[in-house]
Amino acid sequence: MKVAIASCIHPASVGGLAAYQRELAAGLQTFRSVNGHFLSVQHVSDKPAENLSWPTAELMPRADWKRQHGLMTRIASRKPLVRFADKLSRVMNNRPSWKSAVTGVDALHFVGTGWDIIGYPLWREARRAGVPFTIWPAVHPQAWGDDAFDVRLYQKADAIFCQSDHERDHLAARGVPVEKLVRCGLPPMCHTTGNGPVLRQKLELGERPSALFLGRRDKGKGYPALLEAWPLVLEKCPDAVLMLAGPGSADEARLAKIPAQSIRDLGCPPEQEKADAYAACDVFCLPSAHESFGIVYVEAWSYGKPVVCGTAPASRELVENEVTGVWADQQPQQLAASLLRLLTNRAHREALGAAGLRTQLQHYTAESMVGCHMKAWKGASAN
Structure with a gap:
């Protein structure tokens, strides 16, 4: 054929x-x-x-x-x-x-x-x-x-x-x-060889809890909302670090409201560093309003990571709330609360990440x- x-x-x-x-x-x-x-x-x-x-x-x-x-x-x-x-x-x-x-x-x-x-x-x-x-x-x-x-x-x-x-x-x-x-x-279409410890050492993260955003930096993907939510996350989890990756404007005005030590900007990373970021993060967050599927959630699951998805119907069909991840919208208070439930509760996020991995291996x-x-x-x- x-x-x-x-x-x-x-x-x-x-x-x-x-x-x-x-x-x-x-x-x-x-x-x-x-x-x-x-x-x-x-x-x-x-x-x-x-x-x-x-x-x-x-x-x-x-x-x-x-x-x-x-x-x-x-x-x-x-x-x-x-x-x-x-x-x-x-x-x-x-x-x-x-x-x-x-x-x-x-x-x-x-x-x-x-x-x-x-x-x-x-x-x-x-x-x-x-x-x-x-x-x-x-x-x-x-x-x-x-x-x-x-x-x-x-x-x-x-x-x-x-x-x-x-x-x-x-x-x-x-x-x-x-x-x-x-x-x-x-x-998953990412590399399978992600090395979290190497990237954590490079970014000087230590054991600090971290979330990863990987996608276009625009409103549809929830990038501005995430930047507005992050100071609220830091109020209750001051050691948390937000890793950012993907094309688009960095949005300096919103970034200026976040302490520099709480952000790591990876730009548009090569495939290996992208895989390293999946492996290094504790939570993956892409609060999209529009998605046809959400391959990044499946890729995060392949590394055993829980995900925070947005309001896109396809994403909510893919991600089972409080089972393989957490649903959120683009309201900063609500998005921050969703992130904090995972960043401050290791057992909960590991359970959701494990369920996500099982889902990926069974269906995707x-x-x-x-x-x-x-x-x-x-x-x-x-x-």
């Missing part, structure tokens, strides 16, 4: 969707009968090829994609013109690279949404070749991935992988046939993710 994984996001780049592509390809390689290749809008020549399990081919130059995306944005954003945008995509993408994308493949898997625009021509080529076309959209309900132009593409596909029941129910309500929606979780493994994909592709081929 040969599989092509296509996306606007190059598989060697940084981010969750790129990591998903790499993890899926690596998992598929465990089957001797399965191979494939990546398809990208632009080949990233400065990324080491040895990081990827499969070769990568370019679908179209990034400059061409940007021009076409700008045009489609103006047209497809108007609901009455969505059907016209679909037809226009057919006219604009009659190029050899699209046809070669599906030559010899048994399944074409697209990682993205309708607004990535390449999904439409890929679907047409899959139909011409008579091979299954599936999508991993990573929808953030009511935030992105569920516009009319997205839904139209999902309705054409043979299967759409959803990371939560909430995402599946949301897309069904938006008009995607429920029989096409496949629930599929994700395994590479084997289960790959098996779910293989079953969907074989079912689509049979139909």
Whole structure:
């Protein structure tokens, strides 16, 4: 069986969707009968090829994609013109690279949404070749991935992988046939070699209780709320340290209200240091309002750490309150209280972390993710 994984996001780049592509390809390689290749809008020549399990081919130059995306944005954003945008995509993408994308493949898997625009021509080529076309959209309900132009593409596909029941129910309500929606979780995608003591020594943490934030530093992920909550944490747990990691503005105004000795900013750490941070922290905290799944919670569980999640429905579906973690919102007082329940009670946090690890090992493994994909592709081929 040969599989092509296509996306606007190059598989060697940084981010969750790129990591998903790499993890899926690596998992598929465990089957001797399965191979494939990546398809990208632009080949990233400065990324080491040895990081990827499969070769990568370019679908179209990034400059061409940007021009076409700008045009489609103006047209497809108007609901009455969505059907016209679909037809226009057919006219604009009659190029050899699209046809070669599906030559010899048994399944074409697209990682993205309708607004990535390449999904439409890929679907047409899959139909011409008579091979299954599936999508991993990573929808953030009511935030992105569920516009009319997205839904139209999902309705054409043979299967759409959803990371939560909430995402599946949301897309069904938006008009995607429920029989096409496949629930599929994700395994940890971080390194398994995290060394907590090494990072604690480097950061001069000693035995101080610590919490880790790893994500985009924006309101959706709850970063400002966490910075506002941390002084309240320090009132009752003055030795606590907050480790911060991820892209975005540091928010100097809020950081200035926190003693420097109570913060450790890791910037955007490399993968090994990210794993070290999971291993070093006592609690993982990402109080997101929007998530399609929450892979970071699963990664924290893989290190036996309890998690604090936000109000995102997918996160609360994943994290069982007071069993594998604690629910919180973005109100500083409430968020601080949730953190303090774990930071000040070692036995409680260790029990929740152990339960999280059991959940990860039982339900969120590479084997289960790959098996779910293989079953969907074989079912689509049979139909």
